[in-house]
Amino acid sequence: MIKLIIVWLIQLKYGKIDLMLYDLHCHSTASDGSLTPTQLVEFAQSKAIDYLSLTDHDTIEGLKEAQKAAQDKTIKLINGIEFSVTWQAKTVHIVGLKINPESKLLLERINVLQKYRRFRAQEISMDLDNKAQIKNALQGAELFSQSKMIGRVHFAQFLVHQGYAKDIKQAFKKFLVKNKPGYIKDSWASLADIIECIHQANGIAVIAHPARYGLKLKKLKQLVDEFKSLGGQAIEVVSGSQCTNEIPKINRLAEEFNLYASIGSDFHSQDMPWNNLGQFPELPINFKPVSELLN
Ligand code: AMP
Numbered sequence: 001m002i003k004l005i006i007v008w009l010i011q012l013k014y015g016k017i018d019l020m021l022y023d024l025h026c027h028s029t030a031s032d033g034s035l036t037p038t039q040l041v042e043f044a045q046s047k048a049i050d051y052l053s054l055t056d057h058d059t060i061e062g063l064k065e066a067q068k069a070a071q072d073k074t075i076k077l078i079n080g081i082e083f084s085v086t087w088q089a090k091t092v093h094i095v096g097l098k099i100n101p102e103s104k105l106l107l108e109r110i111n112v113l114q115k116y117r118r119f120r121a122q123e124i125s126m127d128l129d130n131k132a133q134i135k136n137a138l139q140g141a142e143l144f145s146q147s148k149m150i151g152r153v154h155f156a157q158f159l160v161h162q163g164y165a166k167d168i169k170q171a172f173k174k175f176l177v178k179n180k181p182g183y184i185k186d187s188w189a190s191l192a193d194i195i196e197c198i199h200q201a202n203g204i205a206v207i208a209h210p211a212r213y214g215l216k217l218k219k220l221k222q223l224v225d226e227f228k229s230l231g232g233q234a235i236e237v238v239s240g241s242q243c244t245n246e247i248p249k250i251n252r253l254a255e256e257f258n259l260y261a262s263i264g265s266d267f268h269s270q271d272m273p274w275n276n277l278g279q280f281p282e283l284p285i286n287f288k289p290v291s292e293l294l295n
Pocket residue numbers: 032057084150151152153168169172173268
């Protein structure tokens with residue numbers, strides 16, 4: 001009853017509000033998540049999520065299975081992807097929502113990025129061998145990947161399994177990051193190419209977890225400004241992988257650059273409860289939610 005009154009009061013002040021639950025950023029075994037696309041959709045349905053977007057790293061391999069799993073459920077599955085981009089020598093992630101998975105340019109870009117992932121994996125493996133005398137890391141990491149995609153998480157899993165680290169977090173801290181063995185300076189796609197390819201696929205380009213790049217406000221604004229001038233439309237105001245106290249800052253950025261606000265858990269696995277599926281603070285209500293573009 002109290003909730004209904006609150007909703008009514010909010011509606012009176014801000015107009016109609018949307019009570020649907022959206023989670024527009026998560027991962028499956030098609031990249032570095034732990035649930036298969038089917039398990040993920042079932043988990044999302046059990047959490048009463050209304051709209052779920054599967055956004056695996058540089059791949060759309062999981063979408064068909066996820067769509068099939070969603071067919072006999074009330075949940076709506078939105079085709080998505082999370083692209084790796086190199087911007088000013090930094091890795092930045094751009095989510096594409098509502099993409100056409102048959103777009104030729106999209107498939108071409110994915111192909112290039114996956115080839116690069118393979119090359120990078122060989123380099124990571126060689127670096128671990130040369131600098132930490134860890135042998136056959138690539139073969140080891142491959143055993144943890146349940147798809148063709150290979151990422152740093154698979155290396156971290158291998159390192160934990162072999163006893164080089166106590167958990168994934170420590171594996172990243174000791175290896176795989178700047179100035180550590182297994183760190184390779186990334187060279188992903190350009191921001192312009194990725195936004196172009198998302199648009200060619202009729203999708204919505206979204207800056208993922210903007211507070212996670214360690215950028216000072218001035219630099220972050222530069223990124224957002226460039227993204228906006230290239231036609232980017234949205235930004236993750238709420239993300240399970242960025243601090244809750246960053247929400248007001250990112251919300252102000254979204255307003256300043258007139259971007260839609262997106263929301264997502266960045267869920268990977270049930271072992272990481274801090275970004276659990278469908279569990280995050282609500283979007284600030286006086287804002288343009290990206291959900292307006294989804295139907
Ligand atoms: P990649 O795209 O292969 O470089 O891997 C990036 C992924 O690694 C992210 O999406 C996270 O899933 C994971 N990751 C990055 N940094 C960390 C960290 N410090 N601890 C745990 N996982 C991390």
